[in-house]
Amino acid sequence: MILFNFLKKSLLLAAFTATLGLSFQTNAKTNAATSTEEQSLITFFQDIKEFATIFKSIKQLYVDDIDNKKLFNNAIKGMVSGLDPHSAYLEPKEQEHLMEGVSGKFGGLGIVVGKKNDAIQVISPIDDTPAYKAGIQAGDLIIKIGEKPVHDMSLADGVDLMRGKPGTKIQITILRNNQKPFTVDITREVITIITVKGYLLEKDIGYVRVSSFQGPTAKLLKDTIAQLVKTNTAPLKSLILDLRNNPGGLLNSAVDLSNLFIDKEGLVVYTEGKIPSSNLKFKTQRGDILHDAPMVVLINNGSASASEIVAGALQDHKRAIVMGSTSFGKGSVQTIITLDKGYGLKVTTARYYTPNGRSIQAKGIVPDIELKNISLENEEEKSLINITENDLDGHLKQETPDNMSKEEIIDSQKKNQVSLNKKIIERLKKDYFVHEATNLLKALTVLGK
Numbered sequence: 001m002i003l004f005n006f007l008k009k010s011l012l013l014a015a016f017t018a019t020l021g022l023s024f025q026t027n028a029k030t031n032a033a034t035s036t037e038e039q040s041l042i043t044f045f046q047d048i049k050e051f052a053t054i055f056k057s058i059k060q061l062y063v064d065d066i067d068n069k070k071l072f073n074n075a076i077k078g079m080v081s082g083l084d085p086h087s088a089y090l091e092p093k094e095q096e097h098l099m100e101g102v103s104g105k106f107g108g109l110g111i112v113v114g115k116k117n118d119a120i121q122v123i124s125p126i127d128d129t130p131a132y133k134a135g136i137q138a139g140d141l142i143i144k145i146g147e148k149p150v151h152d153m154s155l156a157d158g159v160d161l162m163r164g165k166p167g168t169k170i171q172i173t174i175l176r177n178n179q180k181p182f183t184v185d186i187t188r189e190v191i192t193i194i195t196v197k198g199y200l201l202e203k204d205i206g207y208v209r210v211s212s213f214q215g216p217t218a219k220l221l222k223d224t225i226a227q228l229v230k231t232n233t234a235p236l237k238s239l240i241l242d243l244r245n246n247p248g249g250l251l252n253s254a255v256d257l258s259n260l261f262i263d264k265e266g267l268v269v270y271t272e273g274k275i276p277s278s279n280l281k282f283k284t285q286r287g288d289i290l291h292d293a294p295m296v297v298l299i300n301n302g303s304a305s306a307s308e309i310v311a312g313a314l315q316d317h318k319r320a321i322v323m324g325s326t327s328f329g330k331g332s333v334q335t336i337i338t339l340d341k342g343y344g345l346k347v348t349t350a351r352y353y354t355p356n357g358r359s360i361q362a363k364g365i366v367p368d369i370e371l372k373n374i375s376l377e378n379e380e381e382k383s384l385i386n387i388t389e390n391d392l393d394g395h396l397k398q399e400t401p402d403n404m405s406k407e408e409i410i411d412s413q414k415k416n417q418v419s420l421n422k423k424i425i426e427r428l429k430k431d432y433f434v435h436e437a438t439n440l441l442k443a444l445t446v447l448g449k
Contacts, residue, residue, distance in 0.1 A: 051075070084348050086334050092342030099344075102250055102336070103215050107166040108191045111136060113159065118151035119143050119175065120158045126194060130186045136174070143181060144173035166190045192216055195249075198224035199425050204237035205441060207428060210257070213249030213306035218256035225289060238294045238441035240434060241310075244324065248305025251333060251352070255282045258313040261295065261320070263288040266355055268313045271333050273350030278333070280350075284317075294444040295320035296437040299365060300373070304328035311365045312354035322367045323437055331361030369440070374432050 055071060073089070080089040090098060100106040110129020113120050119141040125132040143150060145161045153161075162170065168188050175181050195217045198208040206228040208221060229235055248254075251269075258268045262284045270281045297311050297320045308327045314320035333350040351361050428434050 080345065080347065084332070086330070086332060087347045088345075090344035090346060092344075095338070095342060095344030098336065098346070105190050105192050105215070106163055107168075107188045108163040109136075109170070109172075109186050109188060110191045111162075113142070113155070115155045116141065120150050120153075120155060126191070129191055130189050134184050134186050136184065136186075137176065139176070141175040142172050143175050144183075146171055164188050194220070196220040196224050198228050199421060199428065200228050200231050201240070201425060201428060201434070201438060204232060204234065204445075205240070205438060206232070206236045206238070207240045207242065207434065209242040210246055210307075212246060213253040213257070215250065215253065217249070217253045218260060221257055222260055222289060236290060236293055237445050238296075239290055240296050240298060240437045240441070241320070242298045242434070243303045243307040243311060244298050244300045244433070245302035246304070246307040247302070248307055248330065251282075251306060251309070254306035254309040258310050259285045259287070260289050261314060262286070262317050263292065264317055264319075266317065269309045269352050269354065271350040271352045273333070275349075278350040288319075294441050296441060297322045298433050298437060299324040299327045299367060300433075301325055301328055301364075303365070304330040308360045308365050309352060309354075312358065312360060315365065315368065316355040316358075321369060321440065322365060323369045323440070324367050324371050324433060325373065326366050326370075327360070327364040329360055329362045329364035331359055331363070369436075371433055371436055 055075075058066070058071060073091075077089045080087050088094075109131040110126040111131040112123040112126065114123050115121070122131075122136055122138055122140040122142065124138045125136045142158070145153075145158060148161065150158050162172070164170065166189050169185055170188065171183050171185050173181050173183050193212075193214060195212050195214055196208060196210050198206060201207045206225065208224055208228075210217060210221060225236070225239070251271075255268045262268070263286050264284060265286065266284050268282045268284055270279075272279050295314065297314055299307065299311050299322060303311065303324075304327065308330065311322050311327065315322045331351050331353075332348045333352055334346050335349040337345040337347065339345060351359060353359055429438075
């Protein structure tokens with residue numbers, strides 16, 4: 001009741017002050033304009049009064065006591081989430097994870113994990129990370145993190161425990177192939193999320209999969225293509241850029257990646273919003289790292305946001321042929337605002353447009369060549385580079401002798417990675433989208449286009 005009376009008095013005072021202010025402005029404005037502004041203020045304060053009434057009712061009637069902070073947070077969340085599916089009011093932990101996600105870096109061990117029964121299973125260690133160097137293997141079961149057993153722990157809680165400030169140490173307890181559990185001490189390092197993977201499908205034809213757009217993505221793609229050129233022992237004659245099921249990410253990352261392949265003056269993308277700072281033009285920077293070699297961009301209805309920026313830019317500049325199915329159609333830009341006490345606000349501030357002025361919002365990118373959602377393996381379309389060792393026959397049958405040193409384990413992991421890459425390439429060639437893109441690129445190469 002005290003809170004409600006305080007709100008009521010505050011609102012009355014605000015209303016009186018606002019009305020007083022309006023009375024002084026009457027002579028300077030037309031009666032119609034003043035009437036409209038007054039009506040707007042009246043409506044505003046009526047809405048505030050309604051909010052205060054509901055707030056009071058919940059405090060008095062709800063079955064459990066609930067603190068004011070939680071009620072206000074819930075109200076703010078509802079206000080923001082009601083705008084559109086992409087705006088959100090973020091709790092401190094959510095804000096922290098979001099910032100880690102868009103930066104592509106965090107302090108951790110460097111393992112991809114999943115939940116298996118009462119344990120956390122290592123799906124794969126990431127190359128050259130602390131977990132990789134410590135000899136952690138695919139299939140290992142983490143049963144304790146520090147002194148905390150994981151059997152009653154969610155996967156998210158387990159991941160939070162393993163992440164931490166770079167340079168700090170953590171001990172994890174491992175169960176491997178039903179051997180006696182053993183502990184491993186690992187020092188956390190800055191982990192860069194690998195968003196780009198590349199393979200040489202066959203001589204002169206490269207394939208690059210981009211899974212999301214984060215800070216390091218454009219550089220990773222450039223480095224990946226350089227590695228493919230090295231493996232090929234000659235410049236690539238064509239490239240498949242796979243953006244299927246890529247949910248997007250940073251706008252600047254999409255612009256930087258697009259500019260790796262464009263050698264014309266113009267725009268990559270532009271945005272339009274309510275305030276002047278939302279009206280931006282992102283220009284091309286000449287310098288095609290493939291020297292105009294034919295490209296195919298693969299998209300589907302899971303390709304969204306930044307993926308659509310790249311596909312749209314390369315399509316409008318006639319730099320690549322877009323193949324697949326119509327993309328998701330998320331043509332809006334979100335701005336992330338850091339608030340007090342670790343809270344954050346992600347709010348939609350603009351729509352983006354391709355160089356030729358196409359709005360993608362709710363429309364998507366329409367491919368130049370549409371492909372049906374089929375597979376040469378008579379299975380539902382698969383995201384190729386989401387293959388893990390769990391997809392490979394016999395991967396758990398290769399037991400590691402107890403007396404192997406860490407150096408021997410790492411050497412074994414590298415050999416296994418070579419074998420894994422070969423099997424991934426075999427799977428890629430059986431993917432209908434990649435198969436059709438490869439045939440098209442071969443034809444274009446023969447024609448000299």
